[in-house]
Amino acid sequence: MKGLILAGGTGSRLHPITRGVSKQLLPVYDKPLVYYPLSVMMLAEIREVMVITTPHEQEGFIRLLGDGSQWGMTIEYEVQPSPDGLAQAFLIGEQFLDGDAATLVLGDNVFHGNGLRPLARQAVLAAEEGRSTIACYRVPNPDQFGVAEFDATGRVISIEEKPPKPKSQWAITGLYFLDSDVVEAAPAVERSARGELEITSVLNWYLERDRIGVAEFHRGFAWFDAGTFDGLLEASEFVRAMQHGGNTQIACLDEIAWRNGWISDRELEASGQAMSKNTYGLYLLGLLEESN
Numbered sequence: 642m643k644g645l646i647l648a649g650g651t652g653s654r655l656h657p658i659t660r661g662v663s664k665q666l667l668p669v670y671d672k673p674l675v676y677y678p679l680s681v682m683m684l685a686e687i688r689e690v691m692v693i694t695t696p697h698e699q700e701g702f703i704r705l706l707g708d709g710s711q712w713g714m715t716i717e718y719e720v721q722p723s724p725d726g727l728a729q730a731f732l733i734g735e736q737f738l739d740g741d742a743a744t745l746v747l748g749d750n751v752f753h754g755n756g757l758r759p760l761a762r763q764a765v766l767a768a769e770e771g772r773s774t775i776a777c778y779r780v781p782n783p784d785q786f787g788v789a790e791f792d793a794t795g796r797v798i799s800i801e802e803k804p805p806k807p808k809s810q811w812a813i814t815g816l817y818f819l820d821s822d823v824v825e826a827a828p829a830v831e832r833s834a835r836g837e838l839e840i841t842s843v844l845n846w847y848l849e850r851d852r853i854g855v856a857e858f859h860r861g862f863a864w865f866d867a868g869t870f871d872g873l874l875e876a877s878e879f880v881r882a883m884q885h886g887g888n889t890q891i892a893c894l895d896e897i898a899w900r901n902g903w904i905s906d907r908e909l910e911a912s913g914q915a916m917s918k919n920t921y922g923l924y925l926l927g928l929l930e931e932s933n
Contacts, residue, residue: 642687642741642742642744642768642769643687643689643690643734643738643739643741643742644682644685644690644691644743644744644746645690645691645693645730645731645737645738645743645744645746646678646679646682646690646691646692646693646745646746646747647721647727647730647746647748648663648665648692648693648694648702648748649693649694649695649720649724651695652664652868654868654869654870655667655868655870662698662701663694663695663698663701664749664867664868665702665749666698666701666705667873668877669751669867669876669877669880670877670878670880670881670884671880671881671919671920671921672880672892672921673705674748674867674873675692675702675706677750677751677752677867677876677891677892678746678747678748678750678752678815679706679894680891680892680894680897681746681752681761682744682746683712683714683894683898683901684757684758684761684762684897685758685762686762687744687765688713688715689714689715689717690709690714690715690716690717691734692716692717692718692719692748693718693719693721693730693734694718694719694720696720696722699718699720702718711895711904711908711912712894712895712897712903713898713901713903713904714898719733719734719737720733721733725832725837726832726837726838726839726840727745727747727837727838727839727840728827728830728839728842728843729827730745731743731745731819731823731826731843732827732828732838738821738823738824740821740824741821742765742769742819742820742821742823743768743819743821743823744761744765744816744817744818744819745815745840746815747815747816749815749868749872750814750815750816750865750866750867751863751864751865751867751876751879751880752776752816752864753863753879753883754858754861754863755861756861760776760856761818763856764776764818764856765818767818767854768819768820769820770820771820771821771822771852772820772852772854773817773818773819773823773847773852773853773854774817774818774853774854775800775813775814775817775844775853775855775856776813776814776816776817776855776856776858777789777791777811777813777814777856777857777858778812778814778857778858778862779810779811780810780811780812783804783807783809783811784803784804784806784807785803785812786803786812786813787800787801787802787803787812787813787840787841787844788800788802788803788804788807788809788811788812789809789811789812789813789855790809790811791809791811791855795854795857796851796854797848797853797854800841800848801841802839802841811855811857813840813841814858815866817840817844819847820852823843826843826846826847829846830843863879865879880892884920889924890920890924893921893924893925895909895912895913895925896909896925896928899928906929906932909928909929910926910929912925913926913928913929914926
């Protein structure tokens with residue numbers, strides 16, 4: 642399994658802020674937005690990730706994330722020449738995937754929940770065995786999202802993009818676990834009326850073959866589309882409240898890498914010392930003290 646983070650696009654919903662910087666480099670409280678989707682990859686134990694950016698923003702992501710070796714990972718980069726839809730990520734990443742299954746996380750999505758790791762791991766294993774999974778979250782305004790309808794067994798019945806009369810309240814989040822046939826499904830997608838390669842078309846390709854299931858984000862999970870002003874603020878307020886109330890860190894990449902066994906105590910300490918003037922670095926050093 643390999644991971645794709647789609648961090649391209651124009652960020653038009655956040656103009657004028659994003660006229661000068663990619664939205665995925667904006668802060669969600671104390672970390673760059675892109676840290677949050679990357680943390681989902683790491684919780685799923687995906688060590689090979691490609692970040693897809695706009696041509697003019699790629700340097701900023703490379704400066705921030707590097708090659709991933711500081712977390713025991715491999716991070717590569719590719720350019721999205723124009724924002725032509727979410728499904729375009731699989732066409733851009735085809736060579737990188739090289740026949741593997743793919744997890745796609747949208748770069749402006751924030752996920753949190755104590756059950757996120759087992760949910761992600763289960764979905765990864767299913768995709769590696771030829772069964773794809775979409776992550777869904779109940780919302781009050783499903784007409785603003787892709788919507789999945791499914792029965793009591795989790796069998797997906799229908800998938801629609803922003804339907805005027807939604808068949809359920811379950812929005813399809815920006816987290817997809819797709820088997821290796823995604824490189825066959827994506828090129829078969831025709832452009833929608835708005836000229837984009839829609840992710841729902843790829844998902845319907847799997848639905849027609851009865852090869853897609855759903856992972857439900859129930860109570861205890863949180864999901865934010867941080868690509869809007871309100872979403873960005875709400876995600877920041879949530880992270881601040883959770884971290885202050887629980888003496889923890891959300892999307893702490895160094896901690897996840899350490900708990901995964903990808904970096905050593907010494908490497909974690911070095912990261913903590915390098916940032917010892919802020920709460921992130923002090924938190925890392927505190928982890929080592931607790932483990933001794």
